[in-house]
Each structure stands twice: as structure tokens, then as C-alpha cells.
Amino acid sequence: MSEPPAPTPSVLAALTAFARPAGPGEGSAEDPALLVALDFDGTLAPLVDDPTTSRMTDPARAAVERLAELAGRTRVRLALVSGRDLADLADLGGPPEGTYLVGSHGAETGHVVGGRLESVALELDGGQRAALRDVAATLDEAATGHPGIWVQHKPSAAVLHTRLADDAAAVDAAVLAADGVADRLGLHALHGKDVVEIAVVTTSKGEAVERLRGVVADAVGAPSARVLYAGDDTTDERAFAVLHDEDLALKVGPGPTVAPYRVADADALAGLLERLADALERGSSPPDGS
Numbered sequence: 383m384s385e386p387p388a389p390t391p392s393v394l395a396a397l398t399a400f401a402r403p404a405g406p407g408e409g410s411a412e413d414p415a416l417l418v419a420l421d422f423d424g425t426l427a428p429l430v431d432d433p434t435t436s437r438m439t440d441p442a443r444a445a446v447e448r449l450a451e452l453a454g455r456t457r458v459r460l461a462l463v464s465g466r467d468l469a470d471l472a473d474l475g476g477p478p479e480g481t482y483l484v485g486s487h488g489a490e491t492g493h494v495v496g497g498r499l500e501s502v503a504l505e506l507d508g509g510q511r512a513a514l515r516d517v518a519a520t521l522d523e524a525a526t527g528h529p530g531i532w533v534q535h536k537p538s539a540a541v542l543h544t545r546l547a548d549d550a551a552a553v554d555a556a557v558l559a560a561d562g563v564a565d566r567l568g569l570h571a572l573h574g575k576d577v578v579e580i581a582v583v584t585t586s587k588g589e590a591v592e593r594l595r596g597v598v599a600d601a602v603g604a605p606s607a608r609v610l611y612a613g614d615d616t617t618d619e620r621a622f623a624v625l626h627d628e629d630l631a632l633k634v635g636p637g638p639t640v641a642p643y644r645v646a647d648a649d650a651l652a653g654l655l656e657r658l659a660d661a662l663e664r665g666s667s668p669p670d671g672s
């Protein structure tokens with residue numbers, strides 16, 4: 383496996399500030415917990431045409447597993463925060479022990495404990511179920527007969543996929559139909575990378591990250607938690623938007639963003655996470671190095 387690329391000096395400085403303990407060394411009761419919250423598609427797993435084949439890159443997998451292992455003995459905690467539904471995220475993400483999971487952009491949450499995924503079942507009310515049927519039928523109809531346009535059905539959303547379509551006019555018409563049904567039902571159409579997603583549960587990755595911040599501070603027994611959030615898509619902007627000065631927002635890849643820092647791709651992100659793990663390892667080692 384090749385070494386991940388070295389992070390740029392400005393990102394490294396931001397990482398050092400993010401990881402710094404409250405006092406001269408690790409171990410003070412005042413040290414904040416560190417929540418490392420990572421988007422999945424386009425962030426840890428390169429984008430591919432068939433979403434069922436998405437996988438983390440080897441360096442990303444190695445970095446995630448190392449951070450998860452460190453969660454057992456330092457103040458860091460790991461979360462995967464995705465638009466995927468929870469079962470799909472757990473299946474494709476292969477989250478290590480202790481990982482917090484956020485699926486469906488915040489509508490579903492889980493935690494890997496004792497090798498099992500603990501989660502609260504997502505319950506839709508009658509109105510939400512009816513809206514989901516309407517959205518799904520509209521998107522299915524918009525996709526029918528147009529090669530490369532297809533619909534992914536999730537427990538609380540339907541997603542129009544257009545990555546494989548060559549006919550720009552057909553894509554425009556399908557996207558218009560998706561925006562139309564969202565408007566008609568008073569729902570929000572999330573425009574991501576070659577997808578339009580319409581969910582019947584109102585939430586966001588921003589809300590999910592704020593919730594996790596509290597959960598992780600409590601789990602660590604820390605007075606507060608800092609958040610490192612990395613993501614590549616428009617939906618990740620909602621998470622970046624809730625971060626504060628002491629947090630670290632990392633945009634992965636090109637495109638407009640409110641995040642002040644950027645890394646090129648999954649492997650560059652992995653390089654940065656390995657540096658964070660190095661710093662935590664050093665901080666958690668006894669002074670004599672034994």
C-alpha cells in the first residue's frame with residue numbers, strides 16, 4: 383500500500399490547533415473530546431457509477447481503523463456521517479467498534495457496540511409515508527425510459543441519480559420533475575453530485591453533528607468536544623456551517639465551500655488523519671516512552 387500524500391503546512395497547523403490539549407500535556411480533565419466526523423461517498427470512498435460498489439480507499443480504511451482503535455484509550459471518537467441510509471452505510475462502510483453512525487443525512491443514528499450496530503428504528507408517520515410514496519412514484523416516472531437515469535429508494539427518501547445519463551435534456555426534465563414534487567409537497571430537494579434527493583424527514587448533517595458533539599463530550603467525560611468534519615458534497619456544507627473556531631472544517635476535493643481548509647481526495651484526508659493519530663499516540667504515551 384502506498385503512503386498517503388503529506389498534508390499542506392496550513393492544514394497541518396490547523397490540525398495541531400484542533401488536537402492541542404487544554405494544558406501543557408494530555409490528560410487534564412479540561413481537555414476537550416475530539417470528534418472526527420467523516421462523510422462517506424466522495425470523502426472516504428471515491429465516487430463510482432454504481433453506489434453498491436463504493437468502498438473506502440485502503441489508506442482511508444487504515445486511518446479510520448487506527449482512529450477507532452485510539453478511541454479506546456484517548457479522547458478521540460469517530461463518526462461516519464452520510465446521506466446513505468444507516469443499513470447501507472453500515473454495510474459498505476464496515477465501521478469499526480465504537481464508531482458512531484449517522485445515516486439518511488441525520489434521520490437515522492447508530493453506534494457500533496460489542497460488534498453490533500445499535501440503532502433506533504426510523505418510524506415515519508402516515509403523512510410522511512404518503513409523501514414518500516408520492517415522491518418515489520414521481521421520480522420513478524421521471525426516470526422511466528431514460529437510459530442512465532435511475533432512482534434509489536431509501537427508508538425516508540428517494541434519490542434521482544443522473545451520473546450515467548448522456549442526454550442533458552432528459553436530465554434537466556427529470557431534475558425539474560424532482561424539484562416540482564418537492565415544491566408541491568413542501569419538501570426540500572437536496573442537490574448533490576449527480577443526484578437530487580427528496581427526504582420526508584426534515585433534518586441535516588449540521589443538526590446531526592451538533593447532536594453528536596454532545597454525545598461524544600459525555601462519552602469521554604469532557605467539558606466540551608471539538609469537531610473535525612470532512613466532506614465533499616453540497617450536503618456537507620450544512621455540517622461545516624455549524625462548526626466553530628476551535629473545530630476543523632475540511633472540504634475534500636474541488637468546488638465552492640464555507641470550509642476554510644481543503645484536501646485533494648480520500649488519500650490526502652487519510653494522510654491528515656494519520657497525523658492526528660500520531661499526535662494522539664504521542665500524547666497518550668507515558669513520559670518515558672514505555
Ligand SMILES: O=P(O)(O)OC[C@H]1O[C@H](O[C@H]2O[C@H](CO)[C@@H](O)[C@H](O)[C@H]2O)[C@H](O)[C@@H](O)[C@@H]1O
Binds near residue numbers: 431463
Ligand atoms: O453523504 P454521503 O456519504 O456523501 O452520501 C451521499 C450520497 O451518496 C451516494 O451518491 C453519491 O455516490 C455514488 C457512488 O459513488 C455516486 O454514484 C453518486 O453520483 C453520488 O451522488 C448515494 O447513492 C446517495 O444515496 C447518498 O445520499
